[in-house]
Amino acid sequence: xxxxxxxxxxxxxxxxxxxxxxxxxxxxxxxxxxxxxxxxxxxxxxxxxxxxxxxxxxxxxxxxxxxxxxxxxxxxxxxxxxxxxxxxxxxxxxxxxxxxxxxxxxxxxxxxxxxxxxxxxxxxxxxxxxxxxxxxxxxxxxxxxxxxxxxxxxxxxxxxxxxxxxxxxxxxxxxxxxxxxxxxxxxxxxxxxxxxxxxxxxxxxxxxxxxxxxxxxxxxxxxxxxxxxxxxxxxxxxxxxxxxxxxxxxxxxxxxxxxxxxxxxxxxxxxxxxxxxxxxxxxxxxxxxxxxxxxxxxxxxxxxxxxxxxxxxxxxxxxxxxxxxxxxxxxxxxxxxxxxxxxxxxxxxxxxxxxxxxxxxxxxxxxxxxxxxxxxxxxxxxxxxxxxxxxxxxxxxxxxxxxxxxxxxxxxxxxxxxxxxxxxxxxxxxxxxxxxxxxxxxxxxxxxxxxxxxxxxxxxxxxxxxxxxxxxxxxxxxxxxxxxxxxxxxxxxxxxxxxxxxxxxxxxxxxxxxxxxxxxxxxxxxxxxxxxxxxxxxxxxxxxxxxxxxxxxxxxxxxxxxxxxxxxxxxxxxxxxxxxxxxxxxxxxxxxxxxxxxxxxxxxxxxxxxxxxxxxxxxxxxxxxxxxxxxxxxxxxxxxxxxxxxxxxxxxxxxxxxxxxxxxxxxxxxxxxxxxxxxxxxxxxxxxxxxxxxxxxxxxxxxxxxxxxxxxxxxxxxxxxxxxxxxxxxxxxxxxxxxxxxxxxxxxxxxxxxxxxxxxxxxxxx
Ligand SMILES: Cc1cc2nc3c(=O)[nH]c(=O)nc-3n(C[C@H](O)[C@H](O)[C@H](O)COP(=O)(O)OP(=O)(O)OC[C@H]3O[C@@H](n4cnc5c(N)ncnc54)[C@H](O)[C@@H]3O)c2cc1C
Numbered sequence: 001x002x003x004x005x006x007x008x009x010x011x012x013x014x015x016x017x018x019x020x021x022x023x024x025x026x027x028x029x030x031x032x033x034x035x036x037x038x039x040x041x042x043x044x045x046x047x048x049x050x051x052x053x054x055x056x057x058x059x060x061x062x063x064x065x066x067x068x069x070x071x072x073x074x075x076x077x078x079x080x081x082x083x084x085x086x087x088x089x090x091x092x093x094x095x096x097x098x099x100x101x102x103x104x105x106x107x108x109x110x111x112x113x114x115x116x117x118x119x120x121x122x123x124x125x126x127x128x129x130x131x132x133x134x135x136x137x138x139x140x141x142x143x144x145x146x147x148x149x150x151x152x153x154x155x156x157x158x159x160x161x162x163x164x165x166x167x168x169x170x171x172x173x174x175x176x177x178x179x180x181x182x183x184x185x186x187x188x189x190x191x192x193x194x195x196x197x198x199x200x201x202x203x204x205x206x207x208x209x210x211x212x213x214x215x216x217x218x219x220x221x222x223x224x225x226x227x228x229x230x231x232x233x234x235x236x237x238x239x240x241x242x243x244x245x246x247x248x249x250x251x252x253x254x255x256x257x258x259x260x261x262x263x264x265x266x267x268x269x270x271x272x273x274x275x276x277x278x279x280x281x282x283x284x285x286x287x288x289x290x291x292x293x294x295x296x297x298x299x300x301x302x303x304x305x306x307x308x309x310x311x312x313x314x315x316x317x318x319x320x321x322x323x324x325x326x327x328x329x330x331x332x333x334x335x336x337x338x339x340x341x342x343x344x345x346x347x348x349x350x351x352x353x354x355x356x357x358x359x360x361x362x363x364x365x366x367x368x369x370x371x372x373x374x375x376x377x378x379x380x381x382x383x384x385x386x387x388x389x390x391x392x393x394x395x396x397x398x399x400x401x402x403x404x405x406x407x408x409x410x411x412x413x414x415x416x417x418x419x420x421x422x423x424x425x426x427x428x429x430x431x432x433x434x435x436x437x438x439x440x441x442x443x444x445x446x447x448x449x450x451x452x453x454x455x456x457x458x459x460x461x462x463x464x465x466x467x468x469x470x471x472x473x474x475x476x477x478x479x480x481x482x483x484x485x486x487x488x489x490x491x492x493x494x495x496x497x498x499x500x501x502x503x504x505x506x507x508x509x510x511x512x513x514x515x516x517x518x519x520x521x522x523x524x525x526x527x528x529x530x531x532x533x534x535x536x537x538x539x540x541x542x543x544x545x546x547x548x549x550x551x552x553x554x555x556x557x558x559x560x561x562x563x564x565x566x567x568x569x570x571x572x573x574x575x576x577x578x579x580x581x582x583x584x585x586x587x588x589x590x591x592x593x594x595x596x597x598x599x600x601x602x603x604x605x606x607x608x609x610x611x612x613x614x615x616x617x618x619x620x621x622x623x624x625x626x627x628x629x630x631x632x633x634x635x636x637x638x639x640x641x642x643x644x645x646x647x648x649x650x651x652x653x654x655x656x657x658x659x660x661x662x663x664x665x666x667x668x669x670x671x672x673x674x675x676x677x678x679x680x681x682x683x684x685x686x687x688x689x690x691x692x693x694x695x696x697x698x699x700x701x702x703x704x705x706x707x708x709x710x711x712x713x714x715x716x717x718x719x720x721x722x723x724x725x726x727x728x729x730x731x732x733x734x735x736x737x738x739x740x741x742x743x744x745x746x747x748x749x750x751x752x753x754x755x756x757x758x759x760x761x762x763x764x765x766x
Contacts (some may be wrong), residue, residue, distance in 0.1 A: 035102060189450075191747055192473045192483040193217040193490060194458045194499070195696075197226025198439070198733060199723040200490030201452070202264045202740030205442025206339075208450040209268040210756045211748050215450040216481055217443060218473060220457035220696055224440050226490070227695055228733065230433030233573065235682045240573045240630050241623045242684075243432045246733050247587060247614040247632075248280075248399070250298075250419050252426035257331075257419065259426075260338040260737040261435065267339050267760055268442035273429040275619045280425065281585035282307075285594040286671030292594075295585070298424050308389065316386035324421075326382055327414035330369060332360045333729075334415050338738050340757060342745035343712035343721070349750050350757060370728060372706050373397065373413040374406040391595045395604035399589070399612070401731055402564030402637030402702040403533060404541055404605050409706045409730055427586060427619045460501045461487050461720065467504035470719040486719030488743050493558040493710070493726035494530070494698040509716050510555045530698075531562040533705060534640040539565070539605050543707055554715060561708035561726060565637040566644075566700035568608060569686030570665040574679040576617070576629045586618040590633075590668035608635040608661070611668035628681060631673070633665040637702035641688045644700075649689055658685045703731035713743045721746045 191207055193200045196219035207213040223229045227245040234240070251259035253276045258266075265272055278299060284292040297306055308316050335357045340350040351358040361369070368375065375381040377393065384390050390405075396416060397408035405413060428434045440452050457476040464471045472482040489496060500506045533539050543562075590611045597603040604610060617629035624630045639661065647654045662685045669676045688700030704726045713722035723743035729735040745753050 035106065186472075186480050186482050187216070188482045188484065189214045189216040190448075190483065190485050191215050191488060192461075192481055192486075193488045193723075194461065194473060195219060195226065195490030195724070196221075196224035196440075196452050196454070197490050197724065197736065198228050198261070198436075199226075199725065199736040199740040199743070200488065201225070201436065201439035201443060202261070202737045203488050203490070203723045203744040204450065204452070205268045205270075205439050206264065206741055206744040207747060208443050208448050209445060211744075211752060212446065212448050213450070213485070213747065214448045215443060216483075217450075217452045218456040218458050218475060218481075219452060219454050221694055222455050223436075224452055224454065225433070225436035227697070228432050229436060230431050233571075233682060233684070235573060238573070238625045238628060238681065240625075240628070240682065241431050241433060242571050242573075242630055243614060243616060243632055244569075244571075246432060247427065247612075247616065249426050249428075249733055250423040251734070252428075254423045256422040257334055257415070260734040260741070263338045264737050264741060265435075265438055265442075268439075268445075270438040270442050272434055272438050274426040275429060276424045276426050277586055277619060278424050279585065280587040280589065281672075282595075283588060283590045283668070283671045286590060286592070286667055290594060291671075296589075298420050300421055303420050308392070312386045312388040312392070316389040319382075319384055319386055319389055323376060323382060323384065324417050327373075327376055327410065327417060329360070329364055330411045330414035331418050332357060332364065333369060333411055336361070337757075338741040339760060340753075341738055341742035342750070342753060343714045343742050344746070346750055347712075350745075350753055353754075353757060369411055370709075370711070371410055372406060373408050373410045376410065376413070377406040387596070391604050395589070395591070395595060395610060398605045398610060398638075399636065401706055403539065403705060404603075407541070407543075407706055409709070411729065412732070412735070425587075427616060429620055429622075431616060431620065431623050458491075458499065461489065461499040463500075463502050463505040463717075467502050467508065470505070470717055483719075485747050486717070486721065488713075488747075489720065489722050490724050490740075492697055492701070492724055493561050493704055493722070494563070495696065496558045496722070497555045505717075506555065509720070510553045511716060529560065531560055532641065532699065532701075533562055533564045533637075534642065537607060537640060538601065543705075554710075557708070557710065558726070562705035563641070563699045563701035564703055564705055564731075566639050566641045566688030566702070567637070567686065567691050568635045568639045568661050568665055568688075569684070569690065570633040570662050570669065571682075571684040571686070572631045572633075572669065572676070572680060573624060573682035574629050574631060574673065574676060575627065575681055576624075576679070577627050579629070579673065579679075581618055581621075581629065584615055584618055584672060586615055588613040588615070588668070588672055590671055592664045592667060605638065607640065608638050608664045610638060611635050611665055613668050613672060615672065631669060631676075633669050635665065639688055641692075641699045641701070644688045647689065649693075654687075654689075658687050661687070706730060713739060714746065718746070 190213040191204075193204050193215060196204075196217045200217055200219075201224060204215045204217045208215050217224075219226075221229065223231055225244075229244050231242055231244060232239060233242060249259060249261070251257050252262040252272075252274045262272075279295045279297045282292075282294045282296055284290070294307055294310075297303060304317055304320060308320050312320075336351060336354055340353065341347070342350060348358065351361075373393075377384050377390070384393065393405040393413075397403065397405035397413060400412050400416065401408040430437075443450050443452050458473045459476045460474045461470055462472050462474055462480070463469060470483070470487045472480060473487060474480045489499065491499070497506065500509060590613055591597075591604065591609055592611060593602060593606065593609050595604055597606040597609050602609065612634055614632045615629070616632075617623050621629075643661075644657075647657070666677070673679070691697055691700035708726070709728040709730045710722065710726060711728055713727045715722065721743045723736075723740045725731045725736050725739065727739045727742075729738055
């Protein structure tokens with residue numbers, strides 16, 4: 001290890017000196033020929049250092065040239081030159097004939113020269129990280145280690161596309177571009193995005209607003225927002241607005257850790273008005289002799305001195321404090337701004353701006369940072385003994401990930417434990433729809449011509465004739481949209497393979513391993529089987545280690561990612577006359593069979609035990625006409641899809657089952673508003689099939705299991721990036737805002753991102 005460190009250091013330092021010299025090279029302004037010669041010399045000098053980053057920069061120059069020539073209709077000239085000459089000569093020739101391209105190339109080169117030392121430092125730090133010891137096996141028993149195995153760069157990241165993908169001759173790329181251009185009825189944009197969930201909207205709003213990219217987002221639903229959409233309903237002349245998903249958000253008004261979604265909203269200059277509140281209600285075993293009501297308060301020591309002391313006793317308090325302290329260092333990643341995220345080799349470069357936080361981050365063992373909370377629940381780092389505290393942590397974890405605490409992301413748990421001390425809850429005025437509206441405005445503002453297209457289901461993500469690059473999408477109605485730079489996929493992981501119709505692209509996407517699409521294969525027994533968290537009506541509390549998942553193949557990883565459970569929804573519009581709304585909480589967690597469930601095999605994660613009840617009119621009465629309210633009760637991730645699979649949604653059997661399965665939801669609502677059934681103006685029951693159908697979430701799933709989060713959104717194609725809650729940091733509003741921001745930055749150079757960060761910092765200081 002010492003040897004690799006020394007070699008790494010010398011290599012890094014030596015290169016730093018070499019590139020340091022380049023960075024002081026002045027941009028000479030002379031005759032066009034002089035400038036071109038100068039440019040060529042500088043490129044050649046850099047070429048000798050052969051850093052990965054260089055090829056990315058050269059690619060950006062090519063892209064500019066291609067685009068420039070495409071728009072000026074001189075593609076054939078460029079193509080001829082390509083066919084006859086070596087790339088550098090072509091660059092030179094292009095620079096001579098197109099003054100704009102020359103200026104752009106000079107600017108790109110200067111950016112590269114300035115950033116090169118940082119890139120080397122980043123590569124160097126990455127190499128340090130690579131040689132860092134993982135959590136040593138003498139600390140973690142092998143069983144626990146296996147249960148907490150997470151996808152790491154070495155096991156599940158597809159190899160760097162640059163090292164595995166054979167370079168396609170630029171002439172072919174150009175010839176292809178030209179052919180693409182000739183299909184005149186096609187719309188051309190910079191980037192296509194599949195899905196207007198929060199991940200897709202954040203990516204699109206960032207690319208449009210901050211980088212002036214022309215983005216087209218295609219969403220199958222008639223409203224944007226995905227899981228987080230809001231929908232209107234009319235009863236007579238009464239108009240209601242219903243949230244369909246998330247309502248629990250923190251860090252949008254507090255000065256401590258700012259929610260990543262709020263960071264994106266600030267960056268794109270869109271304002272959402274927030275209503276802060278400090279607690280939510282807990283109701284255990286409603287309507288039984290064991291009924292228990294308490295409040296979950298946020299604020300310094302409030303949870304500790306309140307419920308933890310009351311129900312867990314002094315021992316639980318001690319354990320809770322120890323856990324907070326031990327896991328505190330895992331929250332460091334959340335200190336880094338979402339807008340500084342980018343995937344891949346250069347991820348560390350923008351983070352160097354926040355050197356002390358980044359250094360702290362890099363000093364953490366990566367498998368703890370990206371792993372589950374198991375080492376803190378079940379040892380070796382800590383073992384929670386208090387039964388009450390274990391149940392509470394499982395309940396908290398379940399609402400984050402759809403899994404118990406020992407299978408929930410450790411970093412997410414650590415952040416929540418800290419935020420409950422330092423943050424408060426925030427609800428957006430106008431409901432969750434106002435967040436979605438703000439993001440849509442972010443996508444469509446300005447002059448780039450970006451747009452969110454609703455009712456536009458995507459059928460395929462298309463590659464070019466030689467399967468070297470993704471060039472756009474085809475909608476289910478047959479319309480084709482071309483993308484100059486590539487495609488971001490916000491649809492869930494399990495949909496990816498279905499979008500790719502070209503077998504060569506499928507194969508390359510899958511690290512050159514053959515991938516049989518279920519539909520095209522004769523022998524279904526050889527296909528990877530889908531996995532769910534629910535087996536025999538229980539959540540699997542440890543991973544099935546016998547599963548032979550090939551983590552080297554992206555598509556198989558996506559296809560077999562474990563699906564957490566699905567949902568039952570009960571949306572209500574109620575007559576509120578005589579109801580003392582002020583005495584109610586805005587949000588409740590109702591544990592139908594108590595926090596611990598009926599027994600140890602039931603627990604907080606048992607089927608439809610935990611029911612969330614959102615009562616948003618308590619905070620924002622404008623969501624419903626005067627004298628009425630809306631209420632949303634749901635069992636998140638605790639309804640097994642298997643119960644519903646293959647049911648005919650039009651059948652009486654289906655309607656009866658919906659009524660039956662909604663009973664625990666009704667009990668939860670009645671524990672808050674006892675005469676709720678008499679107040680009903682509108683009742684809508686949603687099943688896992690509803691969730692699957694409207695949101696295109698396979699199996700109606702809440703999201704993938706923590707152990708299956710992809711480490712980043714990269715694929716074997718630079719022109720295809722994923723931005724959804726299957727990408728680390730996973731499920732949840734702030735998490736997908738980060739995934740969206742990171743995916744967006746895969747389509748801009750480090751220089752562009754760096755200068756945007758400068759601008760945002762200046763704006764913040766004003
Ligand atoms: C009921 C519920 C409650 C939740 N509560 C909270 C909470 O309180 N706090 C919190 O932080 N998080 C919560 N979450 C989690 C959070 O809402 C999600 O993790 C997040 O919104 C997922 O966003 P996404 O962009 O990754 O995916 P999605 O929202 O699934 O977006 C993907 C989009 O892609 C579209 N799409 C798919 N296929 C196609 C296609 N072929 N063509 C076009 N479009 C397509 C879909 O229609 C969808 O709009 C909750 C989720 C649910 C469902």
